[in-house]
Every structure is written in structure tokens, then in C-alpha cells.
Amino acid sequence: MNRRSGIDSKSNILNAALKIFSEYGYRGASMRMIAHNAKISVGGLYIHFKNKEELCLTLMKKRLGDLSQELKKALEGVKNPVEAITLFITINLEYAKRHKELILTQSKERGFTFGLGLKRSFFKKQRTLIEEILKKGIDSGDFSECDVKETTKIIMGTLRGFVLSMVVDAYNLFTPEECSKLILYGLLRRNDKPANEKTNEFKGRS
């Protein structure tokens, strides 16, 4: 019997779980599939994780934490709200591209309440971040007056759509730039330049 260290096994299992969960969803993935993919026995899984739920939760926690930190770090020094929004969108989309798998797993399942708390607190953090950017942008005159909370919800929704479209249909790989442009400028032709042109790195749409 080839005996491995517990640590190796644990990370093997996590890698396998990620692969299987993202291919078959939470319900579609079986512990046997994960075990087989991790080259361990079914029983072995239960040495490292209490059960299927905990295994999936561990994966989600890690990923959401990573993204949270990445966002926070990136936005730390940024003063210009237009740039901040763009960065926010870009990082989210790129993270999504890198980790398609778990996003699918999450959006695919339901009736599994166990990820809920995690996700709620993550989205709340994201909302707060955007709200602050918006407020700054309105104060500085870059953004037009709007209901901050409402607009934040809409931006989050929009972003979720971008992410899901990308993840669901691989061919839907629109660039972060295009997404930012739509959110910032909208569809309509504008005859003016953005209010704060010097700080704006994007070409206007007219």
C-alpha cells in the first residue's frame, strides 16, 4: 500500500472535488467519482472531510476569500472612481475566467442552504465596495446623481450576468473593457465628453 501524507491527500481531494463538482454540479457529483479522481478510496474521503457538504463548503470558502482579498488589495490605492469601477469589473471577470468551475457549481445548485451565509457576506462586502466608489464618483462629479443603493444592485446584477454568460457559454468571452464601457457610458450616443475627461482612460462612445 502506498501511503501518502495526509496533507497531500487532502489537497488531492480538493483538486479532484473542484474538477468533479464543476463538471457535474453538487448533486451530480458523487463521492465515488471524487474519490476515484483523487486516487483514494471512498472511505478515505471521510478521514479528511466530515461529509460531502463540508467538502464543497471548503472549496467555496477558499475561492470567495481569495477574490475578496484580491479586490480589496487592488482597489486600495485607487482614487479615481471611473478607474475603480473599471478595475472592479475587470478583476471580477478575470477571476471568473480563471475559476469558471466553482461559479457554475454555485449557480447550478439550490436547496443547498449551506453556502448561503458565505455567499451573503461575500456579496455584502462587494456591495459596500461599489457603494463607496459610487458615492465618491458622484461627489467628484464623474457620475451622475443616482440612488446609490439601487444603482449598486444593478451593477452587481449586470456583473453577475457578464460572469454567468461567460461561464455558461464559453464563446461568450467579451472583454472587461467592453463591459466597463457599457456600464459607464451606456448605449446612447453622447455628444459631450465625460465630465472628467483627464482622468478617464477610455475612449468615449461618440
Next chain:
Amino acid sequence: MNRRSGIDSKSNILNAALKIFSEYGYRGASMRMIAHNAKISVGGLYIHFKNKEELCLTLMKKRLGDLSQELKKALEGVKNPVEAITLFITINLEYAKRHKELILTQSKERGFTFGLGLKRSFFKKQRTLIEEILKKGIDSGDFSECDVKETTKIIMGTLRGFVLSMVVDAYNLFTPEECSKLILYGLLRRNDKPANEKTNEFKGRS
């Protein structure tokens, strides 16, 4: 035993299936649950539907067909592209609100290839519709020049985001007006009025 007409049973089953699928997803819903909810026996299901797959497919087909027709009819007489986009968004969102259930079922599952063809052709139809509106809008000067195909993809993505946010978190009930405004005007403050003011029924964002 109370014997009912086959037609009644079939529609009972479809209603029950809709309820159960949308609550538990395709994999999570069992034929027993559906049968119980439709007040019929398990075997009875198989009189009206070949199997679980066909049952779900029937539901999807009906819903996508309905929405398709509704969109087509609503957009028939509309000339103004701004109005058309707004209408497109509004109808989609309202349809989503009315039929949260199945949307969830669809976005929750994967590895079920069977809905794919249906969905593909539906989305293609939608894309064509938007592309035509965009082209008209650019020609008329309402919209700024843009890559029509790319922008269409983005709009579809945005819309998908709105829909999913609404459906996933019930409290995310932003109005169609707000969504349309973001897509049309964007976040940035604009100092001008939209190019074709007289035809535009929304207040500008400045």
C-alpha cells in the same frame, strides 16, 4: 377511484412538475415528488410522458416559445430604437418575474445537454432581434457607433444578469426602468441630452 380525463392529468402533471423542478432543480426533483404533487401515481406519469427528461423538456419548450412570441408581437410596431430596447428589457424582466421557477431550473442544472438545442435557438432569435434594433438605432443617430455583434452579446449578458439576480435573490427586485436606464445611459454623468430627445421617453441622467 376517481378517474379523470387524460387531458386534466397531463396539465396537472405539468403544473406540479413546474413547481417541483423550480424548487429542487432537475436532479433534485424526483418523479415521486412530482407524482405526489399532481395527485397521481408514479406510474401514471409515464402514461403521459416518456420519462423525466421529456417532461422537463416539454416545460422548457412551452415557456421559451411563449416568451419568443410575446417579444416578437410587442416589438412589431415599434420604430423608435430606444423604445424598442426598453421594451425588450421590460418584457424579458417581467416574464422572468412571472416565471422565476423554470429559469432557476435551467440555470441550476448542467450536464443535461437535452435543453441545449432549444436554448441555443432561442438565444439566437433574441440576438437577432437586438442586433436589428441596434443597427436601426445607430443609423438613426440615437445610439453611438459600436460593434453591433459585440454590443448585442453584452446586452444579452447584462440582461441575463438582471434576470438571474432577480430570480436568485427575491429581494433584488429592481425595476425594468432602472435597468433600461443603465443600459441606455450608463453611469457617467452626461452634460448633453440624448441625441434624439423628442423620441425618448426617459429622463436623462443629468
Next chain:
DNA sequence: CATTCATATGAACAGACGTTCAGGAATAGA
């Protein structure tokens, strides 16, 4: 060498699943 310990195995369990089928019940036409 003997003991201890974390790690690993895979057969076994109880339950749920989709699907089938022999049989029963209600209706319609004769």
C-alpha cells in the same frame, strides 16, 4: 522488536432514484 498512531481500504447498509408492469377501474359503444 513491540507499540502506537494517523492514514487508508472497500464491502456493507439503508435509502432514494428512474422506470416497468401486471392488474384494476372507469368510460364508451355495441
Next chain:
DNA sequence: TCTATTCCTGAACGTCTGTTCATATGAATG
């Protein structure tokens, strides 16, 4: 009333599920 047809039932089948457990392995410690 008899028969054909349609609709329905629920036990049964085989397969899969998440989880447990008696058992075994290999390395480290004494």
C-alpha cells in the same frame, strides 16, 4: 349487459447514493 379502450395504481427491479466500519498498512517512537 358485454367488450374495448383508456387511464390509472403501486409493488417491484436494478442501480446509484452518502456514509460507516472492521480491518489493514506503514512509519515513528520507545
